[in-house]
Amino acid sequence: MELLSKLNSPFLYLVCGGIVLLVAVICIVFAVRAYRMGKALGVDESKMKRVITASATFAVLPSVGILLGVIALSGSLGTPWPWLRLSVIGALHYETQVAEAASEAVGAGSLSIANMTPEAFATIALLMSFCIIWGMVLMIFNGKAYTKRLSGQTPAKKNEADGKKNKSSLSGFADTAMTAMFIGLVTAYIASYIGTIVSGNGVLSMTGNWLSLAVSVVAAIAMAVFLWIREKTKADWVDSFSVAGSMLIAMSAAVFLAGLAG
Amino acid sequence: MEENKEIQNQKCYEKYLETTHHLGRILTLLVLILLLVVPFVIGAYLSAMPNLPAAAKAFAGVGLVYLVSGIVEYLIYVPMLGTGGSYLAFITGNLINMKIPCAINARDIVGVKSGTPENEIVATLSIATSSLVTILVLALGVFLMIPLQPILQSPALQPAFENVVPALFGAMACKYYREDRVVALLVLAVMTLLYCFVPSLIGSASMMVIPSGALAIGLSYLSFRKKSKVTA
Numbered sequence: 001m002e003l004l005s006k007l008n009s010p011f012l013y014l015v016c017g018g019i020v021l022l023v024a025v026i027c028i029v030f031a032v033r034a035y036r037m038g039k040a041l042g043v044d045e046s047k048m049k050r051v052i053t054a055s056a057t058f059a060v061l062p063s064v065g066i067l068l069g070v071i072a073l074s075g076s077l078g079t080p081w082p083w084l085r086l087s088v089i090g091a092l093h094y095e096t097q098v099a100e101a102a103s104e105a106v107g108a109g110s111l112s113i114a115n116m117t118p119e120a121f122a123t124i125a126l127l128m129s130f131c132i133i134w135g136m137v138l139m140i141f142n143g144k145a146y147t148k149r150l151s152g153q154t155p156a157k158k159n160e161a162d163g164k165k166n167k168s169s170l171s172g173f174a175d176t177a178m179t180a181m182f183i184g185l186v187t188a189y190i191a192s193y194i195g196t197i198v199s200g201n202g203v204l205s206m207t208g209n210w211l212s213l214a215v216s217v218v219a220a221i222a223m224a225v226f227l228w229i230r231e232k233t234k235a236d237w238v239d240s241f242s243v244a245g246s247m248l249i250a251m252s253a254a255v256f257l258a259g260l261a262g
Numbered sequence: 263m264e265e266n267k268e269i270q271n272q273k274c275y276e277k278y279l280e281t282t283h284h285l286g287r288i289l290t291l292l293v294l295i296l297l298l299v300v301p302f303v304i305g306a307y308l309s310a311m312p313n314l315p316a317a318a319k320a321f322a323g324v325g326l327v328y329l330v331s332g333i334v335e336y337l338i339y340v341p342m343l344g345t346g347g348s349y350l351a352f353i354t355g356n357l358i359n360m361k362i363p364c365a366i367n368a369r370d371i372v373g374v375k376s377g378t379p380e381n382e383i384v385a386t387l388s389i390a391t392s393s394l395v396t397i398l399v400l401a402l403g404v405f406l407m408i409p410l411q412p413i414l415q416s417p418a419l420q421p422a423f424e425n426v427v428p429a430l431f432g433a434m435a436c437k438y439y440r441e442d443r444v445v446a447l448l449v450l451a452v453m454t455l456l457y458c459f460v461p462s463l464i465g466s467a468s469m470m471v472i473p474s475g476a477l478a479i480g481l482s483y484l485s486f487r488k489k490s491k492v493t494a
Contacts, residue, residue: 065423122313
């Protein structure tokens, strides 16, 4: 208990809060620069404002989910450290897994304040920070070269260099590939929910938990309704709330469905 | 006159990208150093340093998975996020469950094409805004933690928050499956069979994004080539 009060001390709030504040300033700097550049390039300001509104509304619900991750970890790691981890670089499903692995490696058993020692905490904190740095490291050392190579391969530029006239068809595939990538991303998860039902308790046992798939189906139906409303009413603003609205409906349904799933 | 303005815009945009890289590298390095130093600072405060052999042992177990997935995420997501968006996204994290869908949603709403300066601007604005919202929600939540905790941790609400990711992917599936139903159904069938016959893969969905994405892109390319031939 004494350790938990140290982990929730003003000193830790100050250290972690300082870094969170720095990251907030970085976001503001990047946003202001992008907005100014957009204006200079002649990008429609109303479009940029719509991007900001849509992204802000989109982020609210997942952020509440991330906040729950902070709350879930705060019992064993105090509040400031999970707050920092999930505000900066962290990912909801990553943190608990790595914290648990570090806790076991340091001999503190499963992640719990009852087993926690100062040494275990410092080790867990280091591992949580270290395991997920690779995107940042690659951006520092290779980001410029990689993005330059990508822009060199941009269909528009390629066509310009080649003097070809099939600009529209090539840039068409860049967008198709992006949509396909996202279909692949979504499908990896949706299929795993079906797999959980069919083989979650043994190959083809058909007795696995169906809640995740049911929640996805409710979200998909809600999204279909939002898209239908948008198409019928031609109200573009519906787009800004369709994803967050669908998620909220599906998450509310989860509360009722969980009782049925048992 | 018009041509001069275009050349000037192009130069201005190139300078913007150059400065973004410069700023992005410095700030990413600064955040990285701070994140790696803080565990030692906290250790000093608690009068105990991190156990490095134990950290290395745990890294060999779980860290290597995140090394591979970090490299894959970098290769896949940088083309989607552009320069400014990538620096911000890798600093702020939560890529799959928020930043990527958020940036793509914003891009679709305003209808910009990938690889264009507009896409760069939209992605950066989208990721910066969503990151600020997360920071704000978390800061408010942490501040209100004590009175809020009983409500948020009430067992009745737990299924809702445990299912944020299925809710997100269900909504996004509806949106993207409409774009190419054949590819979506084929990839869904293959991935479902894979999970059904190799259930140990169910817990590694984030890694399965790689074969799933590759299959979707491959099938889309075949379909794209077929359509191009018919049009020609």
